[in-house]
Amino acid sequence: MSLKQLRLVSQVELTRRLEPVKTLKEDELEMYRVVKDRETGEHYLHFAAFHIHVAGGGVEEEYHHLMPLDHDDVIALALGSPLFVYPEHWTIAYLRNGPDGGFVWYDPDGAANEETEAAETEKFLREQLLEFRASGKYGEEEVRRLLESIDQRLPPLGEPE
Known part of the structure; x- marks a missing residue:
């Protein structure tokens, strides 16, 4: 092998x-x-x-x-x-x-890709949270939409250990 x-x-x-x-x-x-x-x-x-x-x-x-x-x-x-x-x-x-x-x-390429993906994810989350804060609406429906938006973008979680 x-x-x-x-x-x-x-x-x-x-x-x-x-x-x-x-x-x-x-x-x-x-x-x-x-x-x-x-x-x-x-x-x-x-x-x-x-x-x-x-x-x-x-x-x-x-x-x-x-x-x-x-x-x-x-x-x-x-x-x-x-x-x-x-x-x-x-x-x-x-x-x-x-x-x-x-x-x-x-894998040096994989490490670079992971860093890029992490930076993009950080930017996305920051933008989502800033938009949420700027909207001034913090009700249950607005929080649900925020979390759904984030869930659609992020990869699924692995199995808990």
Whole structure:
């Protein structure tokens, strides 16, 4: 099964499945290398950033990201093509490590879309409430119409937990 089909990928699973193909850049601050999934043959660009958390008592921290690569990108990188520098060139969904030792998929486009949608929703709600206040009518019927208008615009609520 492809890692792309998993929501959460454990560090143990990645260590078991991924093998290094070629280190592209490595210094004391960061590393880029191409890795291959032994089970599927898929390739990923592995980016690791290292730094010392001064405010946290000098603890060394590592951040790891794995971006899927298509066949042409693997060949281009192996032949010396410029790196997909993080974060500028990481525009597709990629795995990144989290606080619990696992990796989760992060979609930069999805995050930008969510921010835009949240701003649009905020603007809509503000306009609705300002119009309601300006009308000067606060009866039961006016409140019902306001709430119906808002309900039509907002996505349905998920199941309560």
